[in-house]
């Protein structure tokens with residue numbers, strides 16, 4: 001028997017985080033979902049209202065180690081230790097390397113990579129005590145096919161894949177799995193600056209001729225966080241409609 005899943009999803013007011021939270025809440029009636037939020041929280045609040053008693057807001061600035069400690073205490077006080085962490089929060093701030101500022105570089109590295117380190121470290125103790133845990137790190141296709149203008153984001157997300165593999169090896173004997181996903185473009189979450197023409201071109205370049213629905217990505221996260229995904233660790237899954 002695996003324990004009741006108590007799941008923390010960072011960046012849960014965003015497109016993918018929200019869809020993932022909704023996916024867990026609809027399909028696993030026993031789970032409890034903690035929605036990591038910063039200032040923006042209106043969509044996460046609406047989900048908490050919809051699934052009262054099973055979904056909870058969890059203030060969490062992912063780049064601060066103390067914020068992780070506080071978030072885990074809040075979760076523990078709500079009925080028990082965390083056993084699933086979805087490191088989903090992140091952002092990109094694109095520029096050609098020649099003109100990229102140091103703060104563009106370090107901001108993206110901190111939120112997309114160092115914060116994943118902080119999150120994974122924070123959940124080690126509760127997961128080791130339970131001898132069961134699931135960590136899913138949301139990387140990006142940019143980690144594997146680094147586009148021009150994303151040196152910071154691509155480096156950060158590639159770092160997430162390396163971290164995932166190392167940690168998977170460290171925790172494999174403890175019942176804790178650590179996997180990463182590399183989504184391509186997600187419908188409803190495309191870069192705001194893209195024109196209709198650019199969208200058409202990128203869709204044409206995608207073998208499936210469309211972008212992912214957020215629930216298609218959430219479905220994979222759901223599986224990786226399940227008891228059934230017990231022999232899978234250290235993997236990086238490409239979810240990109242067939243881009244190779």
Ligand SMILES: NC(=O)c1ccc[n+]([C@@H]2O[C@H](COP(=O)([O-])OP(=O)(O)OC[C@H]3O[C@@H](n4cnc5c(N)ncnc54)[C@H](OP(=O)(O)O)[C@@H]3O)[C@@H](O)[C@H]2O)c1
Pocket residue numbers: 010011012013014015016017037038039040060061062063088089090091092111138139140141182183184185186187189190
């Ligand atoms: N969109 C895509 O096509 C795509 C493709 C591949 C991978 N991804 C990855 O998928 C994940 C989710 O992306 P999305 O499209 O759902 O983006 P989104 O809608 O912009 O959501 C990102 C979330 O991350 C939160 N966040 C960012 N920095 C944070 C910090 N320092 N502390 C706490 N929360 C922070 C944001 O909070 P605020 O709202 O408060 O800013 C927001 O809730 C990201 O890791 C992204 O890199 C996205």
